[in-house]
Amino acid sequence: MRTATEDALRTAGLDPVDVTRIVQTALEEDLGPDRIDVTSVATVPAEQVDTVDVVAREDGVLAGLAVAAAVFELADEASPARTVEVRLHARDGDRVARGDVLATVTGPTRTLLTAERTALNLLTRMSGVATHARAWADALAGSKTMVLDTRKTTPGLRVLEKYAVRAGGGTNKRMGLYDVAMIKDNHKLAAGGISPAYRRVREAFPEVPIQVEVTTVAEAVEAVEAGAKFLLCDNMTATLLAEVVKVVGDRAELEATGGLTLDVAAEYAATGVDYLSVGALTHSSPILDIALDLRPADTGR
Structure with missing residues (x-):
């Protein structure tokens, strides 16, 4: 993963090595032994580049944004270009509202779509825990x-x-x-x-x-x-x-x-x-x- 994401994880008190291990395990679970997203490979040209927005669908408290960034960056390791760029628009601990854009990610479309579910699984889970903790x-x-x-x-x-x-x-x-x-x-x-x-x-x-x-x-x-x-x-x-x-x-x-x-x-x-x-x-x-x-x-x- 990129240095900026590693720094963000350390600032949050997370060990980048631990996060890498968790993310790689999650990606392997999704991609199988050949590490392939058959749908994206079949439907999206390898050279296509796009931008996605990470958007809150309900109000709550954010946690795990740098972890989600790590997912996109580690998924991009398989791309020859390794051009994924993640821009964060919020911070962990922030109260967010429905419709808020939390991050923007630009890169090979295949990579973005391949990383989507793993990134969201971790981000939505962590943010749900943070939202519950804030209520207490x-x-x-x-x-x-x-x-x-x-x-x-x-x-x-x-x-x-x-x-x-x-x-x-x-x-x-x-x-x-x-x-x-x-x-x-x-x-x-x-x-x-x-x-x-x-x-x-x-x-x-x-x-x-x-x-x-x-x-x-x-x-x-x-x-x-x-x-x-x-x-x-x-x-x-x-x-x-x-x-x-x-x-x-x-x-x-x-x-x-x-x-x-x-x-x-x-x-x-x-x-x-x-x-x-x-x-x-x-x-x-x-x-x-x-x-x-x-x-x-x-x-x-």
Whole structure:
């Protein structure tokens, strides 16, 4: 991909190597082992050049524009001319409206049509996540509470979906099983309780942050006394959560999770909890409708 796109990805906190891997996998899925778009090759002369506009079909929050640019540029690697030019007219995190032109791409028509679906699949998915995250951020505005994502992501797309959460005003939690230890109910059962589970993790991985899942006030107290600085309050009512917040005080950060919806966001934020984690940000966000419009021949070349 071109340097400008690589720079845009790095600015967004995305590794161009990761994005290249994801995009190449997606293109291979569409093009098969021979990397060919049989329809475009059959209907469009190899020398034809056109311009397309990337256009919002509904209001929402944008995420993934540089990723879409990378799709067009990497698809163009197979073109001898390698002349695709991408011009971005918006930025990730922007609120966009139906009809807004988000980007313009000029290049071999075959390349544009070949890259279209892959670019839109990633862009609409990421923008849908960002739009959902912004709704939560707006619902929590004015409180100390922030919305967190989870590991309930599309396999292979975690880095992109978590980036989209950030673009929408949300906050990332752990990336995987390696960067934060999460002691859940099954770990507690296997280890014989909260305290021994916490002790074993701390001894095995002294530098790794630890979070403990709790469901009662008593468990929250035990976890804090064991040394935990981050508690996951699972499936608690707002009333019970408020009690945990009061008892724990500033001894640990608190995260509420479990079936949370936008209509109860303010109620839970009022408890003073630090975070609300919402798996639906990444597992249930609808896409944001975005399309690719080929300009008429007399204006597009």
